[in-house]
Amino acid sequence: MERTLIIVKPDGIQRGLTGEVISRFERRGFRIVGMKFMQIDRALAEQHYFEHKGKGFFEGLVSYITSGPVVVMVLEGNNAIDISRNTIGKTNPKDAAPGTIRGDLALEIGRNIVHGSANEADAEREINLYFTPAELIDWSRDTDRWIFE
Ligand code: DAT
Ligand code: MG
Numbered sequence: 141m142e143r144t145l146i147i148v149k150p151d152g153i154q155r156g157l158t159g160e161v162i163s164r165f166e167r168r169g170f171r172i173v174g175m176k177f178m179q180i181d182r183a184l185a186e187q188h189y190f191e192h193k194g195k196g197f198f199e200g201l202v203s204y205i206t207s208g209p210v211v212v213m214v215l216e217g218n219n220a221i222d223i224s225r226n227t228i229g230k231t232n233p234k235d236a237a238p239g240t241i242r243g244d245l246a247l248e249i250g251r252n253i254v255h256g257s258a259n260e261a262d263a264e265r266e267i268n269l270y271f272t273p274a275e276l277i278d279w280s281r282d283t284d285r286w287i288f289e
Contacts, residue, residue, distance in 0.1 A: 141288075142220040143173065143276075145266035147255035150208035157245060158211055161254055164241055165215055168227055169287040174214035174267075174276045180206050187269055200250055212270045218288065221263055224256045 148161045166172065180188070185202045192198050215224060229240025233252050236243035246253045257263035267276075281287075 141216050141218060142260070142263070143214050143216050143267060144220045144224050144257045144263045145255075145270060146213050146215055146224060146257075147205075148211040148213075149205060149253055149255060150210055151204075151246075151251045152253045153209050153211065155245075157253065160245070161241060162211070162213070164227060165213075165224065168223070170215035170217045170220060170224065171279075171281060171284070172213055173216045173278070174212075174271050176212050176270070176275070177209055178212060178270075179209050182206055184269065188266065197250070204250060214267055214271060214276055221257055221259060225258070228254050228256045 146165065148158050152158060152161050182202060185205050186193065189198065189201055189205070192201060217223065227241060229236030229242035231242075231252065232249040233242040233246035234248075236246070238244060241254050242252050257266050
């Protein structure tokens, strides 16, 4: 089963949307296998977003993601990466479809509420940045057989 890293970014926390965002993933059917409330420091932000280093928006991105606490979680499910990206919506909320998190709750690219890993390599790298193996719980839900085929 596939795992992905999701972050409720500082704007989501500040706006009181933590539960709303978590709830959308939970209701979609993902199994939560890790979760923590933390503040990302500059070194971690630079590691997370190394692919954007040198771009014009990099400094703004780092100061935004380090500006306050976040909730970081690991979700599990078949095709968790692509499905959670669909639930999140397009990177720029102005292009994100209604019904997605960004399409319903955000307006601007630099305040887009939530992060989700983009592919398998990113997911593995990002999960290892934020969680130790012991912090990820292998468990099964009583409802799994009604959600996973
Ligand atoms: P995503 O968060 O959808 O995976 P990404 O990995 O391309 O998008 O970029 C990471 C974050 O950087 C994104 O959530 C918002 C910011 N960002 C990306 N492209 C940007 C741009 N052209 N201008 C301003 N911010 C940008
Ligand atoms: Mg990305």
